[in-house]
Amino acid sequence: MAISRRHFLKASLASAFAAQGLTLFPASKVFADDTQVIHHASHYGPFKAVVKNGKLIGIQPINDIDEFPTEMLTKGVLGRTYSDTRVMYPMVRKSFYDNPLGDHKPHLRGKEPFVRVDWKTAIALTSYAIAKTIQEHGNEAIFSSSYGGWSHSGLMRPQTLQGRFFNLIGGQSSCSGDYSAGASEVILPHIIGDLEVYSPQTAWEVIGKNTQVFIFVGCDPFKTNRIEFTVADHQMHQHWLAFAKKGIKFISINPQKTYSDAHLGSDVIHIRPGTDTALFTAMSYHLYNSKQHDQAFLDKYTVGFDKYLAYLDGTEDGVKKTPEWAAAITGLSKAQIIELAEIMVIKRTQIAAGWALQRADHGEMIHWAIINFSAMAGKIGKPGVGCGFSWHYGCGGMPQSGMRMPIGLSQGRNPVTKTVPVVLISDMLNNPGKAFSRDGSPKTFPDTKLIYNSGNNLMSHQQNTNELIKALEKVDTVICQDPWWCASSRYADIVLPSTTTLERNDMSSGGTYSNNKIYAMKQVIEPVGESLDDYEIFSRLAFMFNVHDQYTGGKTMMEHLRHSYENSDGPDDFDTFWNKGISHLATPKAADAYIRHAEFYQDPNKHPLHTPSGKIELYSSTVDSFNIADCPGMPKWMPPFEWLGNAKEGQVQVLSPHPWMRLHSQMANTEVNSHESVTGRQIAMINATDAKVRDVKDGDIIEVYNERGTTLCGAKINSDCMPGVIYIHEGAWLQLDAKGRCNSGSINMLTSSKPCSGLSQATSANTCLAYFKKCTDPLSENLAYTPPAIITAKNAIDIWSLQLGTRLKAVSGNKKGTQSKGETLFYGSCSLCHASPHPDEYTINQWKGITKSMFPRSGLNAADQKLVLEFLDKHAKK
Numbered sequence: 045m046a047i048s049r050r051h052f053l054k055a056s057l058a059s060a061f062a063a064q065g066l067t068l069f070p071a072s073k074v075f076a077d078d079t080q081v082i083h084h085a086s087h088y089g090p091f092k093a094v095v096k097n098g099k100l101i102g103i104q105p106i107n108d109i110d111e112f113p114t115e116m117l118t119k120g121v122l123g124r125t126y127s128d129t130r131v132m133y134p135m136v137r138k139s140f141y142d143n144p145l146g147d148h149k150p151h152l153r154g155k156e157p158f159v160r161v162d163w164k165t166a167i168a169l170t171s172y173a174i175a176k177t178i179q180e181h182g183n184e185a186i187f188s189s190s191y192g193g194w195s196h197s198g199l200m201r202p203q204t205l206q207g208r209f210f211n212l213i214g215g216q217s218s219c220s221g222d223y224s225a226g227a228s229e230v231i232l233p234h235i236i237g238d239l240e241v242y243s244p245q246t247a248w249e250v251i252g253k254n255t256q257v258f259i260f261v262g263c264d265p266f267k268t269n270r271i272e273f274t275v276a277d278h279q280m281h282q283h284w285l286a287f288a289k290k291g292i293k294f295i296s297i298n299p300q301k302t303y304s305d306a307h308l309g310s311d312v313i314h315i316r317p318g319t320d321t322a323l324f325t326a327m328s329y330h331l332y333n334s335k336q337h338d339q340a341f342l343d344k345y346t347v348g349f350d351k352y353l354a355y356l357d358g359t360e361d362g363v364k365k366t367p368e369w370a371a372a373i374t375g376l377s378k379a380q381i382i383e384l385a386e387i388m389v390i391k392r393t394q395i396a397a398g399w400a401l402q403r404a405d406h407g408e409m410i411h412w413a414i415i416n417f418s419a420m421a422g423k424i425g426k427p428g429v430g431c432g433f434s435w436h437y438g439c440g441g442m443p444q445s446g447m448r449m450p451i452g453l454s455q456g457r458n459p460v461t462k463t464v465p466v467v468l469i470s471d472m473l474n475n476p477g478k479a480f481s482r483d484g485s486p487k488t489f490p491d492t493k494l495i496y497n498s499g500n501n502l503m504s505h506q507q508n509t510n511e512l513i514k515a516l517e518k519v520d521t522v523i524c525q526d527p528w529w530c531a532s533s534r535y536a537d538i539v540l541p542s543t544t545t546l547e548r549n550d551m552s553s554g555g556t557y558s559n560n561k562i563y564a565m566k567q568v569i570e571p572v573g574e575s576l577d578d579y580e581i582f583s584r585l586a587f588m589f590n591v592h593d594q595y596t597g598g599k600t601m602m603e604h605l606r607h608s609y610e611n612s613d614g615p616d617d618f619d620t621f622w623n624k625g626i627s628h629l630a631t632p633k634a635a636d637a638y639i640r641h642a643e644f645y646q647d648p649n650k651h652p653l654h655t656p657s658g659k660i661e662l663y664s665s666t667v668d669s670f671n672i673a674d675c676p677g678m679p680k681w682m683p684p685f686e687w688l689g690n691a692k693e694g695q696v697q698v699l700s701p702h703p704w705m706r707l708h709s710q711m712a713n714t715e716v717n718s719h720e721s722v723t724g725r726q727i728a729m730i731n732a733t734d735a736k737v738r739d740v741k742d743g744d745i746i747e748v749y750n751e752r753g754t755t756l757c758g759a760k761i762n763s764d765c766m767p768g769v770i771y772i773h774e775g776a777w778l779q780l781d782a783k784g785r786c787n788s789g790s791i792n793m794l795t796s797s798k799p800c801s802g803l804s805q806a807t808s809a810n811t812c813l814a815y816f817k818k819c820t821d822p823l824s825e826n827l828a829y830t831p832p833a834i835i836t837a838k839n840a841i842d843i844w845s846l847q848l849g850t851r852l853k854a855v856s857g858n859k860k861g862t863q864s865k866g867e868t869l870f871y872g873s874c875s876l877c878h879a880s881p882h883p884d885e886y887t888i889n890q891w892k893g894i895t896k897s898m899f900p901r902s903g904l905n906a907a908d909q910k911l912v913l914e915f916l917d918k919h920a921k922k
Contacts, residue, residue, distance in 0.1 A: 069094055069104045083625025085275040085552050085563035086545070087197045087707055088117040090626070093546065093568040100125055100546065100569050109554070109561070109626070112278040114270050115716045116705060123714040124544075125572065129529045129829055131541035132573030134166030135159065140521075140537040141837060144169060145845065150517045154535045154780070157833035161841070163574065163584075168843050170538055171588040173521040174213075175851035177494040183214040183460050185493040191219045191466055194707060195499030197275050198550030198565050199452035199608060200601070202499030202525060202542065202578045207455035209582040210496075212591040213855065215460035217490040220482065220881070223466055223505055225399045226806025227407030228433060230483050231675075233886060234664045235412055236641075237654030237893035241399060244557040244897065245432045245440035247638040248283040254428025256391040257293045260310065261320060261414065263398035264302035264701070265436040271707045272438050275554045275563055280439040284308060295387070297323070299699065300729075300771060301764035313384070314766040316688050317697050318404050318811060319374040322681040324413040326370030327385035329356045331420050333366075336389050338422025345648055346419050348663025352678050365681075373681065373689065389421045392428050396435035400701060405684035405811040406674060407800035413679035416662050424660065425645025432640060438556025443635035445560045447613040448905065449553040453597075453604060456871050457863060461882060462490040465805035469506055470797050473515035482805050483885070484670040485921065494521045498578065499542070503531035503778050504709040507795040507809050509786070510753045525581060527572075529831045530709060531778035531790075541575040548577040551605050562614050562627040577601075590856040654893030667803065675803035685798065686813040688768055696734060696770050698748065698812045700791040703773035712777050713829045722758020724826040726776035726789025728816070729762040734770065740818050747785070747819040748772065750812075753793035754785040756819055770816065774809075779828035788828035866915030869908050883919035891916045 075081060080095040081104065091113075092104040103122055105113040135158040139149040161169075177185050188210070190203035210216040221229065225241035232240045251258075269280060284304070288294065294310040296302065297320065301312045315323065331337040332353065342349045358364040367381040374381075387393065395418065401410045414431050415424075423429040434440040464472045465482055468489075472478075476491035495502075495516075506512045516522065516535065524536035533539045546568040554561030571577070576584075579601055586595035599607070606618045614627045621627045643651035652658030656666055668677025683689060688697050705719040706712055712720075720727055723745050730740065740746055742761040747754060748770070757772060765771060776789040786793045795812050799805040863871070870883075886894060892913065899909050 069102050073104065082566050082568050083564050084546065084568055085197060085554075085565050086117065086121050087194070087271045087273070087276060088121060089113050089276050089278070090554070090563055091117060091121075092625075095568055098569060110277045112281050115719075116270065116707070116711055120705070120711040120714045120716040123716070124528070124711065125546055125569070127528070127713050129713040129831060130527060130572055131529055131533060131539055131575070133160045133541060134163055134574065135539040135541075135834070136161050136166070136169065137537045138835065141841065144172070144841060148537065150519065153516060153522065153537070154513065154531075157835045158539065159835055159837045163576070165841055165843065166538065166540060167584050167588065168846065168848055169841070170523055170540065171585060171852065172846040172848050173494055173523065173538070174585075175589075175848070175855050177520070178214060178855045179851055181491065181493050183210075184217050184462050184490040186210065186216040187464070187472075187490065187492040187495050188216045188218045189469065189495050189502045190498045190500050191502075191505065192222065192500055194273070194710075196545045196550075197273070197552045198545055199450060199552065199605075200550050200579055201452065204452050204455055205578045205582045206496060206498045206525075207458065208453055209586055209591075209595060211456040211458050212586065212594050213589045215458045216496070217460055217462040217464065217492065218458065219466045219469075220463035220885070221465045221467075221804065221806055223403070223807050223809075225402065225433075226465070226467065227402040227800050227804040228399070228411045230804035230806070231408035231412060231667070232433075233890040233893060234655065234667055235415055235661050237890065238897055239894055240411070240433045241437075242897060243434055244444050244638065244640070245435050246394070246428070246430070246640045247443045247636050248280065248441040249443070249636040250427050250639055251292075251394060251441065252283070252287060252290060254392055255287070255292055255394045257295065257387055257393040258287065259388065259393060259395045260294065260296040260298065260302075260304065261395060261397040262298055262401040263296075263396045263436045264304045265396070265440075266304040266307060267302065267704060268398075268436040268702055269439055272556050274556055275552050275561070277439070277554050277561070279555065279558065280441050283441065295384070299766045299769045303704070313376065313380060316373070316375045317699055317769060318684045318687045319681075320401055321406070321409045321413045321679060322370045322373040323376065323381065323384075324410070324417045325356065325365045325679065325681055326367045326381050327388070328413075328417045328420050329365040330367055330382055330385045331389055331417070332356060336386070337420040341422035342419060345424070345645070346660040346662050347657045348661055348678065351663040352416060355678060355680060388417075388423075393423065394429055395431040397431060397433050398436050399433070400699070400810060402800070403807050403810050405686075405798070405800050405808045406682045407806055407808065408675055408803055409679045409682070415660065416679055419660050419662060425639065425641040427639055430640060440557060442555055442558040443631050443638065444557055445629050445631040446635065447559055447629045448611070449559050450551055450562060450608040450612040450614070452608065454868070454871050457867065463487070463882065464489060465799065466505070467507065467797060467799050467807045468805055469502075470508065470511045470515045473518050480805065481670075481802060483803060484666075485884070492519055494523070495519055496523050496525075497532050497536070498525035501530045501532045501709045503535055504775060504790065504792070506797070507792050507807060508752050508797040509778065509790060509792045510784070511797055525578065527575060528713060530713075531828070534832055540581055541573060542581060543571045543575045543577045547571040547575065548579075549601055549605060551609065558631065560629045560631050562609065562612065562621065562629070564622050564625045566622075566625070588852060590852075654889045656889065670803065672802040675801040684808075684811045686796070686811050691768075691813050694815050695813045696768055696816065698791070698794055698814045699769060699771050699810050700774040700795065700812075701771060703775050706773070706775045709775040709777060712775055720773055720776075722760055725756055725758045725787070726772060726791075727760040728757035728789070729760050729765050729771040730816075731765045731767045731769070732761050732763060733767045735759065735761050738817055740816075745819040745822050746816050748794060748814050748816040750794055750814040752796065754783075755789050755791065755793040756785055756787050756822060757789040777828035779826060781823045783823070787822070787824065788826045864915060866911035869904060870912045870915055883916050884921045886921055888913075888917045888920040891920055
């Protein structure tokens, strides 16, 4: 059944807000003079907030922009504003409050009450902890876990503002890579010269005119495109429906029938999780063995085919990678594998591969194997065919305006060069000074004494939660800056309540790739409780460390926003834009004809890829030279450390896809999370056969467990799941019961923190086996969304005892060195997603490929882009 705008709106209207008296107002609604309608925007879409007597009472979707508003917008954004889970005041964990200068019992994090303090005390304690750490251990001992930038859709995101502050006082150790696409963002620049996972896709109009078959591989664009890194407008949705109506055939290779499959009529091929590399390897073998490969394409556009062929035909290891070989691994039949290969080579086929595939052991191999297959079929750079790795993200397929978007404040250069792959945080805490490598470069872990976490739920993101909780006991101080009592707040020593975007001014852009709208995110209501916006919190800390003027640049927030807008291609003057709430930017007609890698295909000498050879590297001598045992120089099938092929009796594979009604852990504390819950706990989707064997019925509480931990979920029997595999959406908040089980259904109680390889050091979360059974002894209802106990202290903290003045004097001042213009532009424009990457993380050739995709979103003109590349050329990996 095709889903329509009417269906979306009907679903939203049918469940319009009961909580808080919030209401979904139709776009045509006219309000009385005592009611304000204020433009705002979010990851979930643009909207108008309806405010009466200073209170938020409802919203209006902007239907001429977003025809498919979801309940995350119509209910979730507003429902969580006045949620009981808001952190209303600055808080300090009891043992830390009782003895800030001595043993504050870190083993009691997450277990004891908090003490309410005023902002003066909170800023003093935070400043003391930072200054003490720097004075005694150096700036490397401060670790920023403020990963990702997904906390909200505006320019002034917490991790950027945090980086700006710390970089002015000597820096901080920080995260590298990400959980989303960490393996591919390291390997693909070696193979095809760009990150690819964050790159625009062939324009939808080209697909509509040329494509005959669309292959989803672990890809569900209807679900994952419900949100965007900036502001979702769901513009690609109508085109997917049009493709199906036109007669484009959809095939989905996935252990589960997805929402996209249901509405596009996909033929679903269930495959054992983690075996896709074997499938594409065997299909490559079949193309060669049946003489259906494109040798002319391979000769002109690729290098390394001779070595790859030696692997395919068994010359290298004595094993031919035949369809029969892959059938035993994947669970598909020989006939299915041959049919798939021949469909893809005979028909004009576009492959859309999701990121979940590479969130597994040997994650670098799968996207590489797909590229090799596509190259052997001669399908890269041509209209309507090839492979893409971002169709499910940012409305991939929408034409690009090419316009400059507004950008946020610069983080500036981080004087500390220590970076830690996000997956290795627990390893870092347990093994300070340990040597490791990433992308062939040797590194060592910092000795972390303080963690600063702003706008990020570390306790939700990180795999192997029990390992992380134990490792955190080695950290002196944990500071969390967040609007809500998520698990990261509950496991902190100091909690600084920040506002939501509804309580401050900001700005964003529309369409991750299309970049055709700029949105005013106007303040809608006054801050809830005593919360402060992130800019104000870090400004106060900057004042304590004598860098306030450098931090603010002498500007108010509205002056920063005006400056940012005026340096974009926004067509209106700032005042007009701010009054209207939206500026629309024109997209050139030529963008409708965009084809991924077309320039390379048309003239590989004039437009080489940014790889060492300038061509697609089926075999990479660079990767091979690193001599990494679990990441060879070409895509190979290697059995994962846990998979159905080595499962013990009773074990199932546990996958952790993105949720339907959350953005990771965001929205878990709202009514819309009921779509994800049974018995108040995260659902686990189970095949009926697996449930029957264990006497589990729909709606039962189940216990899912392995040697790493246990989580309690609500059983949801689902015929769309293949036997032997269960699905627990990531993002449920954490609450441990007296037996150490998560009572809420958090998936990372089960997942492994083992990195997928020594190359990328990325997550292997989908490589996970576990048992499950009916739970007969739940100890309470789920308390994850109940705030912790708050107590009143008998005595105030003696601020003078902290000797704050002496410590601040020892470490205060602007330690930022002089920068060239190119360096200033780089650190000012490449800061939004995470921390700015160090230039030596990539070669200059790789930077050229990466910046080609990123520059259009950076707000830089051609002259500025040239300066940035000159800076990168001097400091890139050699």
